[in-house]
Amino acid sequence: MSVDKSASGTVYERFQGSTEFQELRRRFRRFVFPMTAAFLSWYLLYVVLSGWARGFMGTEVLGAVNVALVFGLLQFLSTFLIAWWYSRYAERRFDPAADKIRAAIEADEAGDAGKVGDAR
Numbered sequence: 142m143s144v145d146k147s148a149s150g151t152v153y154e155r156f157q158g159s160t161e162f163q164e165l166r167r168r169f170r171r172f173v174f175p176m177t178a179a180f181l182s183w184y185l186l187y188v189v190l191s192g193w194a195r196g197f198m199g200t201e202v203l204g205a206v207n208v209a210l211v212f213g214l215l216q217f218l219s220t221f222l223i224a225w226w227y228s229r230y231a232e233r234r235f236d237p238a239a240d241k242i243r244a245a246i247e248a249d250e251a252g253d254a255g256k257v258g259d260a261r
Contacts, residue, residue, distance in 0.1 A: 152249050156242060165238045172230055176223055183219060187212050 156162055190198050191209060198209035 152246055156246055156249075159242070161238060161242055161245075165235060165242065168234050168238070172227065172234075176227070180219065180223060184216065187216060 190212070198207065198212070200208045202208060202211055
């Protein structure tokens, strides 16, 4: 891990500038920002259609079940699917990198604690 141990600041401030940490943040942003935009667009479509396309939303699909109810239930389904997808994505793409960074931070902190103990 490429961290400048002579840099000032806490161990966390030093590690946040590392290439590994920046890569982890980039991976996170690459998933979260598009997924957030997609979900908010889907939600706003539901709200807009509910307000301005009442005829369409009131169209019966099956018995008393209309398009608005189907869209509303799909909101819940999409929320759970996104959470499940994020969990799988994080397990594969974030967790190994985060574990590596955490181990390096803990090793660095242990090294710093040893130095403090030697100074006494």
